[in-house]
Amino acid sequence: MNENKVRKEVKGLSPYVCARDLYKQADVLLDANENPFGSPISLMGISLNRYPDPESTELRKELSNYANVGFKKIIVGNGSDEIISLAMGTFAQKGDNVITLQPGYSMYDVCAQIAGVEARQVNLSQNFGLDIPAILEAFDERTKLVMFPSPNSVTGTPIPEVQVRKLLSGLDCMVFLDEAYFEFYGKTCVPLVDEFQNLIVSRTLSKAWGLAGLRVGYAISNEENIQGMRRIKPPYNLNCISQSIAAEAVRKNREFVKESVRMVKGERERLSENLKKLGLFAFPSAANFVLVRFSNGTDSKEVQQKLAQKSIIVRDRSSLPMVANCIRITVGTPGENDLVVEELEKIMGKKEPGMTAEKPLEGLLVASDLDGTVTPDDSIFKLFEKYGLAQEAKVLDAKERSSDVKLLLDRIVKGEGISTADLAGVADECSLFEGAPGFYSRLEGLGARICLLTTTYEPIAARMAFRLGIKKPEIIATKVKVENRQVTGFRGPLMEGEEKKKALTELAASSGMPLSRAVGLGDSEGDAPFMDAIAATGGECFWISKPDFPVIERKILQKFRR
Numbered sequence: 001m002n003e004n005k006v007r008k009e010v011k012g013l014s015p016y017v018c019a020r021d022l023y024k025q026a027d028v029l030l031d032a033n034e035n036p037f038g039s040p041i042s043l044m045g046i047s048l049n050r051y052p053d054p055e056s057t058e059l060r061k062e063l064s065n066y067a068n069v070g071f072k073k074i075i076v077g078n079g080s081d082e083i084i085s086l087a088m089g090t091f092a093q094k095g096d097n098v099i100t101l102q103p104g105y106s107m108y109d110v111c112a113q114i115a116g117v118e119a120r121q122v123n124l125s126q127n128f129g130l131d132i133p134a135i136l137e138a139f140d141e142r143t144k145l146v147m148f149p150s151p152n153s154v155t156g157t158p159i160p161e162v163q164v165r166k167l168l169s170g171l172d173c174m175v176f177l178d179e180a181y182f183e184f185y186g187k188t189c190v191p192l193v194d195e196f197q198n199l200i201v202s203r204t205l206s207k208a209w210g211l212a213g214l215r216v217g218y219a220i221s222n223e224e225n226i227q228g229m230r231r232i233k234p235p236y237n238l239n240c241i242s243q244s245i246a247a248e249a250v251r252k253n254r255e256f257v258k259e260s261v262r263m264v265k266g267e268r269e270r271l272s273e274n275l276k277k278l279g280l281f282a283f284p285s286a287a288n289f290v291l292v293r294f295s296n297g298t299d300s301k302e303v304q305q306k307l308a309q310k311s312i313i314v315r316d317r318s319s320l321p322m323v324a325n326c327i328r329i330t331v332g333t334p335g336e337n338d339l340v341v342e343e344l345e346k347i348m349g350k351k352e353p354g355m356t357a358e359k360p361l362e363g364l365l366v367a368s369d370l371d372g373t374v375t376p377d378d379s380i381f382k383l384f385e386k387y388g389l390a391q392e393a394k395v396l397d398a399k400e401r402s403s404d405v406k407l408l409l410d411r412i413v414k415g416e417g418i419s420t421a422d423l424a425g426v427a428d429e430c431s432l433f434e435g436a437p438g439f440y441s442r443l444e445g446l447g448a449r450i451c452l453l454t455t456t457y458e459p460i461a462a463r464m465a466f467r468l469g470i471k472k473p474e475i476i477a478t479k480v481k482v483e484n485r486q487v488t489g490f491r492g493p494l495m496e497g498e499e500k501k502k503a504l505t506e507l508a509a510s511s512g513m514p515l516s517r518a519v520g521l522g523d524s525e526g527d528a529p530f531m532d533a534i535a536a537t538g539g540e541c542f543w544i545s546k547p548d549f550p551v552i553e554r555k556i557l558q559k560f561r562r
Helices: 057-067 079-091 107-114 132-138 161-170 190-194 223-230 240-252 254-277 300-309 334-348 378-386 390-398 402-416 420-430 439-447 498-511 525-536 549-560
Strands: 074-078 097-102 118-123 143-149 174-178 199-204 216-220 289-293 326-330 365-368 451-454 481-483 486-488 518-522 540-543
Touching: 057 074, 057 216, 057 240, 074 079, 074 223, 079 107, 079 143, 079 174, 079 199, 079 216, 079 223, 097 107, 097 132, 107 118, 118 132, 132 161, 161 174, 161 190, 190 199, 254 289, 254 334, 300 326, 300 334, 498 525, 518 525, 525 540
Parallel strands: 097 118, 097 143, 143 174, 174 199, 365 451, 365 518, 518 540
Antiparallel strands: 074 216, 199 216, 289 326, 481 486
8 A cells, every 4th residue: 555655643543433333233322422302403304413424334335336446445525625635634744745737626725735735836738638747847755645636627628547547657646636527527537546556536426416515525545545534534524414315315316417417518518609609719628617718808807797797607717827818607507508698798799689699589489299298117117017008118119109108098097997187197207308307407498598388288398388588487387287188277178189280370379470480399190280280381390209309409499590
């Protein structure tokens, strides 16, 4: 191990041990001077009157499974900032120095200053990679750590593994690699901790996991390095609420993270393209933000101030090396991203006020009929199996005709007497677009730029109605309840075929928008009449299936972009 890298003062320490660590199971806990009568509030069944697990055992086990590393190779902290502080305190002391790569995360330097350690700043290469000759030049016998994020927390650019390997091989000190944005990049250097004894990889649940409010960070390294950091870790550094929620999130919500990352990456590219259309330089990013450089006399600090006046907060990064006159824009929701582009257009003075780079023609009507669109999953197949229809459902799903599964549900309703209320609940759970997180936010993004109306009756999809120009889109169709084949809160009976066409025509007339300026989204043969009506007037029609919506969304914006 790198035992010689751990400070001698730390080597002599033992991790804090409480009586509960020695005797893991007990019915009566009288060792820690806690309140035996409970706490004044109750939260999620957590015993708030008891100290949290000092080892964060449950959370570390879940992180171990997620990161595919041994349990003993993980330490958790109160955010990544505590992980940085623990690494600094374990391997460096007053009189030592650490090398921080610029531009980068400022907390490396702050923690060094607090510890009385010199922070030697070395610029990255021109393409924001590692300038290894410059790092080696700054290195001496008192250098204890080299610290940098990948992807970079300012520029979003990742450090290639080959460069990390070269650095690890060429330096006789610890390397602290901060992978806060790992999920967005998709590549990691965690496997290298088994190959290089001087590597610590830091991560967080604050970014892709959406748990910034919990303050949970963790580090991965070899067992000896982690044991050294444990020696100086406060005994109860992570509270029981953060431990419990974070463990449950990592155990149950990985699909949410995957879908969130997918949405962020899609919006990141769309935001970058819109910024480029304004004549701005958007740095390529592998994180959840875009770094933008201004030129032609536009001052980034002034831009930040003007956006703040419009209640939009971005980060000015112009004080850092190599990123003069730059602001960093976190990728937001589609509506938020469009709003920042719209305000930047006004500031840049390149387009008419209120028009965004992606805004289609005003008055565009999108008639979206996605009623009953369901995808067979375990729960709905159980229902089909019960009534002998499982094979038919699998055939339809394999053909990506999952919307027609509604017909099978209808057969169950008519033939077996199942209540439509129960059916609505099943459809609600198994809705294709509810089962694909992000559909509504993407549709809301469209609704922020166009007038979007729907003839749908499906309980969840009925929320998909948004009006042009309203910051918080106004829902113009209430949540629908399906009961006795009647629709409460909409236009009466369930619409089929020609009824949908009639309803669409009425909606178009009442909104003053011709069908020639419409886009139709359909998902089953029953939508053909109203889709044909749109096509006959020169409008655009798309038949939507499971993987198609992002592609269709782009086509809609391209077709109707000014």
